[in-house]
Amino acid sequence: MVRLTFYGGIMEIGGNKVLLEDDKGKLFLDFGYPYSRYRNFYEEYLKPRPGAGLLDLLAMKLLPPLEGIYRDDLETQDLWQQFRQAERYRRLGGIDGVLLSHAHLDHSGHIAFLKEDIPIYSTATTALIAKAIQDSGKVDFDQQVSYFNPTSQEYPTGWKQIAHIASNTAKQQRHFCIADIKPEVLSPDAEEFWRQGFWEKTPKQKELISHPLEEHTRCNFNLRCFPVDHSIPGACAWGIETSSGWVIYSGDLRLHGKRGKFTEAFINEAAKLHPKALILEGTNVDKRTNVAEQEVYESGYRAIDGSQGLVIADFSARDVDRLLTFLQIARDTKRKLAILPKDAYLLKTMRLLEPEIPDIAQEDALVIYQETTASRSPVSWLRKIFEDYSSKIVLAKDVASNQGDFILCFSFFDLNELPSIRPEPESLYVYSSSEPHTEEQEMDFWRLHHWLKHFKMRGFGLPVEKNGEWEIPEKEKGLHASGHASGPDLLKIAREISPRVLIPLHCEKPEFYVDNLSVSGIEVILPIEGLTTEI
Numbered sequence: 042m043v044r045l046t047f048y049g050g051i052m053e054i055g056g057n058k059v060l061l062e063d064d065k066g067k068l069f070l071d072f073g074y075p076y077s078r079y080r081n082f083y084e085e086y087l088k089p090r091p092g093a094g095l096l097d098l099l100a101m102k103l104l105p106p107l108e109g110i111y112r113d114d115l116e117t118q119d120l121w122q123q124f125r126q127a128e129r130y131r132r133l134g135g136i137d138g139v140l141l142s143h144a145h146l147d148h149s150g151h152i153a154f155l156k157e158d159i160p161i162y163s164t165a166t167t168a169l170i171a172k173a174i175q176d177s178g179k180v181d182f183d184q185q186v187s188y189f190n191p192t193s194q195e196y197p198t199g200w201k202q203i204a205h206i207a208s209n210t211a212k213q214q215r216h217f218c219i220a221d222i223k224p225e226v227l228s229p230d231a232e233e234f235w236r237q238g239f240w241e242k243t244p245k246q247k248e249l250i251s252h253p254l255e256e257h258t259r260c261n262f263n264l265r266c267f268p269v270d271h272s273i274p275g276a277c278a279w280g281i282e283t284s285s286g287w288v289i290y291s292g293d294l295r296l297h298g299k300r301g302k303f304t305e306a307f308i309n310e311a312a313k314l315h316p317k318a319l320i321l322e323g324t325n326v327d328k329r330t331n332v333a334e335q336e337v338y339e340s341g342y343r344a345i346d347g348s349q350g351l352v353i354a355d356f357s358a359r360d361v362d363r364l365l366t367f368l369q370i371a372r373d374t375k376r377k378l379a380i381l382p383k384d385a386y387l388l389k390t391m392r393l394l395e396p397e398i399p400d401i402a403q404e405d406a407l408v409i410y411q412e413t414t415a416s417r418s419p420v421s422w423l424r425k426i427f428e429d430y431s432s433k434i435v436l437a438k439d440v441a442s443n444q445g446d447f448i449l450c451f452s453f454f455d456l457n458e459l460p461s462i463r464p465e466p467e468s469l470y471v472y473s474s475s476e477p478h479t480e481e482q483e484m485d486f487w488r489l490h491h492w493l494k495h496f497k498m499r500g501f502g503l504p505v506e507k508n509g510e511w512e513i514p515e516k517e518k519g520l521h522a523s524g525h526a527s528g529p530d531l532l533k534i535a536r537e538i539s540p541r542v543l544i545p546l547h548c549e550k551p552e553f554y555v556d557n558l559s560v561s562g563i564e565v566i567l568p569i570e571g572l573t574t575e576i
């Protein structure tokens with residue numbers, strides 16, 4: 042009997058945490074950051090206290106009360122005495138690893154809390170992206186996936202309360218075990234970047250207690266890693282051979298993206314295993330159709346071609362396919378795509394394993410926008426970007442004086458650069474998100490509309506308010522290709538893999554599967570938070 046316990050991702054999008062237990066061992070399938078639960082209690086200026094270690098997260102039920110899986114250095118005195126009576130409390134040791142599906146934080150973020158000796162199984166691309174994201178961003182203590190600062194419990198000077206303070210000891214890297222290509226197989230021009238210590242050093246070139254990327258042979262389970270298509274490179278689904286048969290975990294996937302063939306191959310391979318169970322995502326069960334990336338190109342091209350003044354394109358640079366789409370639009374509209382240094386760092390990292398990703402130095406249509414308030418002594422990774430691509434740097438004044446030459450890759454949070462650029466009237470803001478917006482973002486849209494009005498800019502693809510609802514105008518929907526399969530595609534995946542049991546996850550409407558698969562002979566089990574299902 043294999044036992045599955047679901048600690049996150051139930052009736053919510055993201056925060057997946059599934060415990061799989063068998064005679065052979067124990068694995069977690071993802072260990073994600075539950076955005077929607079955080080939003081109930083926290084926002085940008087109200088966050089769990091790093092000084093309180095695990096306490097806030099356990100008390101607010103953002104982490105399951107599982108004694109024995111979390112980092113010792115985050116335990117406050119008598120922590121577990123407070124939670125041993127908690128619902129779903131359990132002592133749990135001997136976790137063999139986390140099978141990580143991809144580098145989106147709603148699947149990976151809470152790895153930050155796990156004991157440092159629990160290995161993370163992933164694709165090489167996922168391991169590298171997780172590091173690049175942490176290197177180049179401000180990452181809170183509850184999202185430090187790649188490495189972390191061990192804390193110590195001390196009385197800070199003048200303080201009577203025990204707190205967790207980040208010690209000055211070296212940062213500690215997690216053990217990543219790689220399921221696909223060996224990291225040594227690097228493209229020749231990427232090798233130098235690797236040799237300079239991308240993996241072994243912090244972005245400040247400081248010491249990191251580093252662990253070389255290992256192969257995924259440590260595990261007792263027979264594992265299969267299937268590359269799939271999603272809105273970030275390196276995504277995979279997993280197969281785990283258990284005493285009850287194969288259990289397949291889809292992670293997040295789609296069939297309609299540029300790498301849809303990966304997902305097709307996954308379906309074929311998984312079907313051949315005649316799996317006992319399929320844990321399948323269901324983000325877009327409600328969607329009848331998909332927008333393809335080619336449609337994003339066409340809509341974006343139509344909006345940008347012939348437009349006057351500056352163009353700002355708002356999309357996630359981690360979605361490298363979207364970045365390539367806008368790069369092509371830039372080429373075809375005789376503009377240059379200006380990306381932020383952190384996006385340049387991410388591209389450079391992805392190129393370590395995917396040589397088809399453009400080399401910034403060689404790509405005429407790609408430049409790097411240096412933010413106006415850069416620090417006097419930028420951290421090493423940033424300085425390296427500015428040095429390596431010195432001929433590619435553009436400043437606000439360059440953009441301001443030739444606005445028709447650029448597509449700026451900005452998000453809402455980069456709007457504060459605009460006073461230095463002063464977009465000309467009729468400049469264009471193109472919104473091309475992969476995912477539906479949240480309530481929290483609606484406030485941002487409200488503010489964004491004020492910014493656009495202030496600079497007399499036009500918006501395209503942006504949600505607008507109508508009777509209290511924020512919706513993207515029908516004519517402008519072609520810019521929003523999702524990272525997730527539509528309802529009909531999800532049913533195709535389920536029927537073709539044809540498991541005995543299907544368990545929906547990462548889904549707000551799991552009844553969709555019950556309603557649509559009842560005649561197919563696939564039993565649908567709706568998981569309940571914290572309860573164990575035996576298969």
Ligand SMILES: [Zn+2]
Binds near residue numbers: 143271524
């Ligand atoms: Zn995802």
